[in-house]
Amino acid sequence: xxxxxxxxxxxxxxxxxxxxxxxxxxxxxxxxxxxxxxxxxxxxxxxxxxxxxxxxxxxxxxxxxxxxxxxxxxxxxxxxxxxxxxxxxxxxxxxxxxxxxxxxxxxxxxxxxxxxxxxxxxxxxxxxxxxxxxxxxxxxxxxxxxxxxxxxxxxxxxxxxxxxxxxxxxxxxxxxxxxxxxxxxxxxxxxxxxxxxxxxxxxxxxxxxxxxxxxxxxxxxxxxxxxxxxxxxxxxxxxxxxxxxxxxxxxxxxxxxxxxxxxxxxxxxxxxxxxxxxxxxxxxxxxxxxxxxxxxxxxxxxxxxxxxxxxxxxxxxxxxxxxxxxxxxxxxxxxxxxxxxxxxxxxxxxxxxxxxxxxxxxxxxxxxxxxxxxxxxxxxxxxxxxxxxxxxxxxxxxxxxxxxxxxxxxxxxxxxxxxxxxxxxxxxxxxxxxxxxxxxxxxxxxxxxxxxxxxxxxxxxxxxxxxxxxxxxxxxxxxxxxxxxxxxxxxxxxxxxxxxxxxxxxxxxxxxxxxxxxxxxxxxxxxxxxxxxxxxxxxxxxxxxxxxxxxxxxxxxxxxxxxxxxxxxxxxxxxxxxxxxxxxxxxxxxxxxxxxxxxxxxxxxxxxxxxxxxxxxxxxxxxxxxxxxxxxxxxxxxxxxxxxxxxxxxxxxxxxxxxxxxxxxxxxxxxxxxxxxxxxxxxxxxxxxxxxxxxxxxxxxxxxxxxxxxxxxxxxxxxxxxxxxxxxxxxxxxxxx
Numbered sequence: 001x002x003x004x005x006x007x008x009x010x011x012x013x014x015x016x017x018x019x020x021x022x023x024x025x026x027x028x029x030x031x032x033x034x035x036x037x038x039x040x041x042x043x044x045x046x047x048x049x050x051x052x053x054x055x056x057x058x059x060x061x062x063x064x065x066x067x068x069x070x071x072x073x074x075x076x077x078x079x080x081x082x083x084x085x086x087x088x089x090x091x092x093x094x095x096x097x098x099x100x101x102x103x104x105x106x107x108x109x110x111x112x113x114x115x116x117x118x119x120x121x122x123x124x125x126x127x128x129x130x131x132x133x134x135x136x137x138x139x140x141x142x143x144x145x146x147x148x149x150x151x152x153x154x155x156x157x158x159x160x161x162x163x164x165x166x167x168x169x170x171x172x173x174x175x176x177x178x179x180x181x182x183x184x185x186x187x188x189x190x191x192x193x194x195x196x197x198x199x200x201x202x203x204x205x206x207x208x209x210x211x212x213x214x215x216x217x218x219x220x221x222x223x224x225x226x227x228x229x230x231x232x233x234x235x236x237x238x239x240x241x242x243x244x245x246x247x248x249x250x251x252x253x254x255x256x257x258x259x260x261x262x263x264x265x266x267x268x269x270x271x272x273x274x275x276x277x278x279x280x281x282x283x284x285x286x287x288x289x290x291x292x293x294x295x296x297x298x299x300x301x302x303x304x305x306x307x308x309x310x311x312x313x314x315x316x317x318x319x320x321x322x323x324x325x326x327x328x329x330x331x332x333x334x335x336x337x338x339x340x341x342x343x344x345x346x347x348x349x350x351x352x353x354x355x356x357x358x359x360x361x362x363x364x365x366x367x368x369x370x371x372x373x374x375x376x377x378x379x380x381x382x383x384x385x386x387x388x389x390x391x392x393x394x395x396x397x398x399x400x401x402x403x404x405x406x407x408x409x410x411x412x413x414x415x416x417x418x419x420x421x422x423x424x425x426x427x428x429x430x431x432x433x434x435x436x437x438x439x440x441x442x443x444x445x446x447x448x449x450x451x452x453x454x455x456x457x458x459x460x461x462x463x464x465x466x467x468x469x470x471x472x473x474x475x476x477x478x479x480x481x482x483x484x485x486x487x488x489x490x491x492x493x494x495x496x497x498x499x500x501x502x503x504x505x506x507x508x509x510x511x512x513x514x515x516x517x518x519x520x521x522x523x524x525x526x527x528x529x530x531x532x533x534x535x536x537x538x539x540x541x542x543x544x545x546x547x548x549x550x551x552x553x554x555x556x557x558x559x560x561x562x563x564x565x566x567x568x569x570x571x572x573x574x575x576x577x578x579x580x581x582x583x584x585x586x587x588x589x590x591x592x593x594x595x596x597x598x599x600x601x602x603x604x605x606x607x608x609x610x611x612x613x614x615x616x617x618x619x620x621x622x623x624x625x626x627x628x629x630x631x632x633x634x635x636x637x638x639x640x641x642x643x644x645x646x647x648x649x650x651x652x653x654x655x656x657x658x659x660x661x662x663x664x665x666x667x668x669x670x671x672x673x674x675x676x677x678x679x680x681x682x683x684x685x686x687x688x689x690x691x692x693x694x695x696x697x698x699x700x701x702x703x704x705x706x707x708x709x710x711x712x713x714x715x716x717x718x719x720x721x722x723x724x725x726x727x728x729x730x731x732x733x734x735x736x737x
Contacts, residue, residue, distance in 0.1 A: 016047065018247070018280065025277055026251045029085070029183065030270045033064065033259035038073060040267035045274030048083035050116060052212075052259060053103065055096075064259075067106045071429035074110060083113035087259075089138035091119050091210040091584070093712070094566040094594040101436040104130050109432035114158065118196065118210070121568030124575065127156045129436075134158045139185070140210065141542060142196035144170075145516045146177040147523070148543035153180040155542075155576070159252055161185075165194055165618045166515075168242065168308045172249060173516045181252035186239035187269055188257025190306060190316060192218035192232040193615040197512055197561060200614040202586045203650060204635065206710040210563060210586065213713060217631075218615070224629045229319035231621045231629075232648075237316075238303040240291055243276045244284045262410045268298040297346075299326040299408045313620045321363065326355050326406030330391075332399050339373070339392040340399065346407070348372070349382035353409035354391075359402040366408060370394050451600050456669040460694070461605065463509055463538075463676040467492050472687045474502060482509045482538055484676045486643075490525050500533070507536030509676055510544045512561040513616065513645060523547050530554060538582070545576055560585050560607055560674070567595055574602040581605065582672060585612050585654065588707045589662075596667040603670060606663055608656040609694070610674030615648035649677070655703035657694050 016025045030041035032051045041049055052064045065073070070086070077084050086107055092100055100122070107115065108130045115133055117123060118140035126133050137157040143149060144163045152160050159181035162171060166184075175182060191198065191209075200217045202208040207215045218232040239246060239254075246254060254277075256269055272291035279287035295303065304315040329352075330342040348354075350372060356364040371392035372380050383389055391405075462473050463482035467489050473481045483489055485508040498506055508529065514522060526537070526547040535554055539545060540561035548554055558564060558573040558581040565584045573581050580603040583592070595604060614637070621639065623629065628651065629637045636651035656663070660671060673694065675682070682690075693700050 016278075018278070023248065025247055026249075027083075027253040028270065028273055028277060029253045029255040030266060031256060031259040031261065032266070033261065034263075035065075035069075035073075036263035037259075037261065037266045038077075040263040041270050042077060042080055042082050044267045044270040045278075046082060046270050048085060048113070048253065049077060050085040050087055050255075050259075052087045052089075055099065055103070067103070067110070067432065067434075068429065070107075070110055070112070071432060074112070074430060085114045085116055085136060086112045087116040087138070088122060089116045089118040089140055090212045091208070091563050091565055091586075092121060093591050095590075095712075097121070097125075097566060097568055101125065101129070102434065104133065105436040106432040106434065108133055110430050116161070118563075119566070119569055120562065120564060120572035121566045121570075123155055123157070124568050124572035129438075131156075136183070137161060138196075139163055140196040142194060142512065143542065145514055145519045145543050146174045147514075147519050147546035148541060149174060149178040149180050149182070151542045151545045153178070155572075159183055161255065163195060164190065164237070165307055168245075170516045171251075175249055175251065182250075183253040183255055184246075184251060185237065185257055186243070186246065186254045187273065188237060189301070190234040190237050192234055192619060193617050194513060196563070197616045198614070199585060199612055200648065203614050203704070203706060206707050206713055208586055220631050222629050222631055222637075224623055224627055229622075230321060231317070231319050231623055232615065232617075233318050233321065234301075234316045234619070235304045235306075235318045236301040237306040238295065239305070239308060240272065240276060240295065240303075241288055241305070242308055243273065243288065244281065247277055264410050265298045265300075268294055272298075297327055299406070299410075307618070312618065316619050317621060319622060326408035328404055329354070329407045330405040332356075332401055332403040332405065333388065334401055335399055339371075339390045340397065341388065341390055342405065344383055344385065344387050344389065347383050347385050348407060349410070351410065352407050355406045355408045356397070356399050357404050357406065358400055359404075364397070364399065364403075367393050367395060367397050451603065453596050453600060453604065453669055454667045456603065458664075459670045461670065461672040463610075463672060463674045465676050465678050466681040468681045469675070469687075472682065474505065476687065476691055478673075479505065480507060480536065481505055482507045482536075482676065485510050485522075485525075487521070490529075494528075497532075503533050503535075506534065507538060507555070507557070508534065509538040509559060510540055512540040512559075514541070514543060515644075519543075539578070548577060555579060557582065557605070558602075560612070565591055567598075567600060570595070570604065571601040578602055580670065582607060585610075586707050588710055588712070589659075590711070592663065592668070593666050604668060605670045605672050606656070606668050607654070607672045607674045608660060608663075609653060609690070610672075611649050611653045611677055612674070613642075613647040613649055613677050615646070616642075617646045618644065620646050647677070650704060652702040652704055654706045655699040656705065656708060657697055657699045659705075659708060660694075660697050 017023060018025055027047040028045065029048045029050060030046035032038035032041055032049045038049055054064050054066060074084055104125065114136050116136045116138050118138040123135065126135055135157045136159040137143065137152045139161040141152065142163055143152065143160050144166060149160045161183045164185050171184060198209045201214040204217050207213040219230065221228060222231050258266060272294045276284060276287045276291050301318065306312060306316055309315045327346060329346040329348050330344050332340050332342055334341045348369060350369055352369045353366055354369055355366045369391055372383055373390040374380055375388060459479045460477060461480040461482065462476060462478040464470065464473050465484045470483060537548065537554055538557040538559045540559035548556055556578045558578040560582045562573060563584050564570055564573060564581050565587050570581050582605040585607060623639045625640050626638060629639055638649045638651060640647050
């Protein structure tokens with residue numbers, strides 16, 4: 001069997017250059033959620049592919065790949081000079097760490113070109129145990145500024161995938177101030193919430209978007225007062241028109257979103273972007289128009305400039321539609337018991353998924369086309385571009401005359417050719433080890449101390465948002481009081497000054513999203529406050545560490561937005577200087593119990609009360625603030641504008657007061673009442689009632705337990721790729737070529 005080193009030599013190292021100029025082009029990076037999409041991307045000019053495995057991928061609903069699949073596809077892609085990046089970009093639990101280590105061992109043996117990771121624990125494990133694996137920081141790490149790039153580069157990331165919420169000017173500024181490889185998304189679907197900070201799907205039913213299981217609550221219909229719509233549903237993004245400029249910025253890669261897309265979509269989009277990237281300056285604008293025409297054949301929502309445009313909120317949101325707009329392929333002429341008589345505009349084939357839209361713009365559920373009958377009564381698999389035919393479906397479809405049908409998905413074509421090519425290039429797959437043989441040594445890397453939490457003194461922390469609550473918080477029995485470090489609060493406290501006894505209990509909680517224009521202000525503010533004796537700081541984004549590395553005197557805490565749910569992640573933030581870590585809001589009882597079963601690398605803090613933002617977005621929806629917002633199943637939320645951001649909250653807090661005795665029995669000693677995302681200052685009497693409820697271990701009023709009682713949700717049932725049907729034919733094709 002060929003080893004990974006030998007196969008790596010088959011991959012050319014020379015990057016593409018623009019014809020006639022010699023300038024290096026950014027890599028065109030395409031998604032592959034299944035074998036057919038991989039083939040389409042390679043054949044249409046992708047320089048690199050990113051894909052997920054059956055586990056630990058942020059697109060768990062895609063078909064995805066097995067390690068055995070990788071052992072075959074790597075020789076296939078490397079012979080064509082195409083790199084393969086494996087997305088291990090979900091947050092992992094402690095119970096999954098042994099399986100993660102086995103996976104990392106296999107990926108190291110196979111010689112994948114890079115891993116895309118989000119979880120701090122995966123950074124830690126790769127750096128200490130698999131240092132030869134190149135790391136790319138996922139967009140889920142929420143990097144919005146140059147400080148975040150600098151920190152992640154120091155932590156071992158070769159490339160940083162910038163957040164999708166950045167403007168073109170912000171990307172340019174980050175590029176000027178940093179040296180690391182930068183990657184940006186240029187095409188595909190958009191999330192309403194900032195990537196890496198969305199809790200909505202998890203809160204709604206335990207399906208964490210950070211673990212690849214998002215059920216897309218942003219695509220639901222909501223009702224506020226008498227107004228109804230898809231208020232958080234986003235159109236798609238296309239930077240095609242900006243490609244002539246983007247290719248000259250010195251970016252490492254331009255990324256296409258779409259691991260859930262079919263092969264035809266991938267082929268069309270990759271071909272369009274490849275065409276524009278390779279066209280010289282004097283003809284590039286013609287190429288853009290040609291590529292735009294090709295993209296009209298790729299089913300998608302309306303394409304927009306998103307954050308590259310002048311009015312992102314107006315451009316991006318599509319409150320009247322939730323799904324993919326798709327390609328208009330037919331119009332319904334009549335509806336009968338035998339099916340739908342339609343007039344064709346574009347070719348269709350059996351297996352296509354169609355989305356109906358009535359003449360007045362209302363949508364109906366999509367359906368799969370099961371049969372096509374010509375006017376002479378014969379059945380066909382595929383139509384021509386024009387003409388009239390009869391569509392049949394297995395499930396009843398209620399439509400009216402004049403309804404338009406849009407193709408939003410396509411069944412893959414047979415893949416004999418693909419399988420033959422793969423087997424020809426890899427008649428014998430690469431070898432790899434199925435297990436990491438040093439699991440017994442993991443614990444010694446997970447702590448420095450060690451730290452037995454049961455021996456710690458019980459402690460209550462309170463976090464507040466409004467400076468008007470500071471006096472009452474300081475008068476409470478809390479051992480530590482945190483204030484959100486908004487610009488307003490930073491400037492007011494600078495004038496007010498706290499005395500030394502207050503400073504010892506006081507801490508600043510940095511906000512999770514700071515754009516490039518904020519970086520210098522916060523850098524100076526942190527330095528000034530540290531010089532005045534303010535030592536306690538809570539970080540909620542990797543960028544915050546860029547202002548903390550130099551000081552040995554700072555008491556550093558990793559906040560809940562660092563998404564820590566396992567001991568390896570605790571070790572990662574401890575290594576970065578954090579003495580304590582506020583565990584993720586998404587954490588479950590079983591995960592909490594596992595974390596403190598053995599000594600820990602830093603002090604774990606559990607949030608036992610709070611109302612975290614479920615959506616946090618740069619997109620302002622057409623809604624009224626502080627008014628109830630309901631889903632059709634009765635969930636109630638509240639929208640509020642938070643400076644340049646929009647936030648969505650549940651109508652009730654998360655309250656674990658009644659679980660505190662159980663948490664104490666596990667070994668936890670430090671608890672946080674988090675009012676840092678509360679709407680308004682506390683009213684008279686609320687402080688007393690809240691503290692009394694905590695002391696009595698009672699949860700009063702309506703509340704949510706978030707994921708506390710939930711059990712792990714298994715990965716979606718694996719969908720089969722067409723290629724898997726050919727695996728039994730491997731020996732027949734092995735002798736070819």
